[in-house]
Amino acid sequence: MAEAPAKTTGAPVLSVQNLEAWYGESHILHGINFNVNAGEVVTLLGRNGAGKTTTLKSVMGIIGKRTGSIRFNNEDITRTSSDKIARMGVAFCPEERGIFASLDVRENLLLPPIVRPGGLSLDQIFELFPNLKERLNSQGTKLSGGEQQMLAIARILRTGARFLMLDEPTEGLAPVIIQQIGHTIARLKSEGFTILLVEQNFRFAATVADRYYIVEHGKVIDGFANSELQANMDKLHTYLGV
Amino acid sequence: MQALYAQLLVGLINGSFYALLSLGLAVIFGMLNIINFAHGALYMMGAFCAYFLLNLAGIGYWPALIIAPIVVGIFGMILERTMLQWLSGLDHLYGLLLTFGIALIVQGVFQNYFGSSGLPYAIPDELKGGMNLGFMFLPIYRGWVVVFSLIVCLATWYLIEKTRLGANLRAATENPTLVRAFGINVPRMITLTYGLGVGLAALAGVLSAPINQVRPLMGADLIIVVFAVVVIGGMGSIMGSIITGFSLGVIEGLTKYFYPEASNTVVFVLMVLVLLVKPTGLTGRAA
Numbered sequence: 001m002a003e004a005p006a007k008t009t010g011a012p013v014l015s016v017q018n019l020e021a022w023y024g025e026s027h028i029l030h031g032i033n034f035n036v037n038a039g040e041v042v043t044l045l046g047r048n049g050a051g052k053t054t055t056l057k058s059v060m061g062i063i064g065k066r067t068g069s070i071r072f073n074n075e076d077i078t079r080t081s082s083d084k085i086a087r088m089g090v091a092f093c094p095e096e097r098g099i100f101a102s103l104d105v106r107e108n109l110l111l112p113p114i115v116r117p118g119g120l121s122l123d124q125i126f127e128l129f130p131n132l133k134e135r136l137n138s139q140g141t142k143l144s145g146g147e148q149q150m151l152a153i154a155r156i157l158r159t160g161a162r163f164l165m166l167d168e169p170t171e172g173l174a175p176v177i178i179q180q181i182g183h184t185i186a187r188l189k190s191e192g193f194t195i196l197l198v199e200q201n202f203r204f205a206a207t208v209a210d211r212y213y214i215v216e217h218g219k220v221i222d223g224f225a226n227s228e229l230q231a232n233m234d235k236l237h238t239y240l241g242v
Numbered sequence: 243m244q245a246l247y248a249q250l251l252v253g254l255i256n257g258s259f260y261a262l263l264s265l266g267l268a269v270i271f272g273m274l275n276i277i278n279f280a281h282g283a284l285y286m287m288g289a290f291c292a293y294f295l296l297n298l299a300g301i302g303y304w305p306a307l308i309i310a311p312i313v314v315g316i317f318g319m320i321l322e323r324t325m326l327q328w329l330s331g332l333d334h335l336y337g338l339l340l341t342f343g344i345a346l347i348v349q350g351v352f353q354n355y356f357g358s359s360g361l362p363y364a365i366p367d368e369l370k371g372g373m374n375l376g377f378m379f380l381p382i383y384r385g386w387v388v389v390f391s392l393i394v395c396l397a398t399w400y401l402i403e404k405t406r407l408g409a410n411l412r413a414a415t416e417n418p419t420l421v422r423a424f425g426i427n428v429p430r431m432i433t434l435t436y437g438l439g440v441g442l443a444a445l446a447g448v449l450s451a452p453i454n455q456v457r458p459l460m461g462a463d464l465i466i467v468v469f470a471v472v473v474i475g476g477m478g479s480i481m482g483s484i485i486t487g488f489s490l491g492v493i494e495g496l497t498k499y500f501y502p503e504a505s506n507t508v509v510f511v512l513m514v515l516v517l518l519v520k521p522t523g524l525t526g527r528a529a
């Protein structure tokens with residue numbers, strides 16, 4: 001693998017090379033390689049258990065043992081603690097959403113600290129997700145699944161982070177809500193956010209992604225651009241078993 | 243009737259100490275997942291700190307009320323940084339053994355220098371004397387302890403349940419990994435939380451000095467009852483520890499009046515009953 005290019009306008013926002021990761025004794029990632037360029041939406045596809053979530057958590061710095069190289073804006077963050085990574089402008093929306101039961105919606109929304117200027121204001125967030133405004137005083141986990149997902153995305157938009165990692169944001173949601181989340185991602189992309197997305201639902205991914213990487217057994221085994229999607233359809237069906 | 247009111251007052255005072263101590267234990271348990279057996283020893287250190295301030299530096303009760311919790315809180319934070327932090331993720335048993343060991347060492351050191359008898363600590367002039375309430379005579383210092391403890395407990399409740407900082411704390415209690423991934427320095431928050439819990443214990447120690455004298459084992463005796471209070475109330479809720487603390491003090495006081503033979507055991511009997519019916523405690527959630 002070539003070294004990540006020097007810090008020019010073309011340098012990737014995120015560059016992951018030969019990433020390996022472990023949960024305790026179990027070796028989960030065996031060599032993950034991919035890049036995300038500024039302003040792109042890149043999607044990791046792969047079957048359940050392939051290692052997509054573990055990849056995002058490694059980038060976020062919350063997997064205990066990780067080796068290889070993770071560079072964010074050309075800074076090595078392979079061994080950096082997760083609070084520092086967050087303060088560099090990386091925001092994470094976990095698969096299980098991580099809404100806090102002991103916090104109301106407002107507290108959940110205000111929990112992540114502002115890490116840099118330029119985040120969405122509360123008014124902009126309520127414009128994107130009008131439901132949240134009406135539920136501000138409800139307990140976080142009393143919201144519906146869709147509202148919880150909106151809250152989980154909304155709260156990281158306030159922080160000013162320009163690089164978002166969204167882990168299966170459409171999982172288990174109704175089509176109309178999936179559509180709303182799709183619009184949100186498209187809007188964020190048009191505003192220049194860089195997004196690393198994990199999806200099982202590649203119909204959904206196809207509506208927003210610029211590029212795809214296929215994860216299997218803890219490795220990135222393939223990658224292609226959205227324009228090559230049709231040409232890769234057969235391979236994709238084999239990879240994903242759909 | 244006079245005797246009943248007197249016992250009720252004693253109950254409220256004991257309840258104040260139970261509440262301050264079990265509140266600290268609950269806050270510490272929530273964040274560190276450690277049952278802090280050193281709590282009694284740190285309470286004692288609070289009282290000794292006030293004693294030293296007065297006798298070595300001539301610093302009186304009022305400044306001691308602020309200085310002692312800070313000094314002992316810093317001592318607690320050093321314990322957390324150097325020892326307790328390494329136990330995160332391990333079984334409760336390790337934290338229990340370590341903090342119990344710390345308690346024995348601290349109490350041993352103080353006993354070595356001060357023996358087991360009590361050292362006097364005078365009631366501050368402003369709070370000397372008493373008030374005739376008509377139905378009973380109220381020593382002012384005792385009334386002050388009850389009122390001030392209640393205010394401190396409610397302020398702590400407010401801090402944790404109603405402020406931004408408290409929201410961070412509650413969130414970190416639920417899911418420290420995610421809170422840290424949002425950019426919040428959770429390890430530092432854990433250290434400060436331990437300092438807060440320990441500071442509350444030290445404050446209780448200062449409050450108790452004029453009532454119970456200052457003794458190396460003052461905390462060892464009290465903490466056994468406080469743990470029973472915590473088991474009854476459950477570790478889960480801040481308000482729960484406050485209410486349970488005060489209530490059990492009052493129940494103890496009532497028992498002293500109506501059936502004195504049982505006054506030392508009533509809390510433990512209640513604890514057994516609660517354990518049989520609701521093992522997580524009255525306000526607790528499952529671990």
Ligand SMILES: Nc1ncnc2c1ncn2[C@@H]1O[C@H](COP(=O)(O)OP(=O)(O)O)[C@@H](O)[C@H]1O
Pocket residue numbers: 023026028046047048049050051052053054055
């Ligand atoms: N906390 C954990 N402890 C041990 N193994 C885990 C843990 N989380 C996930 N795994 C294992 O790691 C592998 C990859 O999981 P994950 O990254 O969640 O996959 P994906 O997100 O692609 O579905 C799976 O085999 C899973 O069983």
Ligand SMILES: [Mg+2]
Pocket residue numbers: 052053054095167
């Ligand atoms: Mg996953």
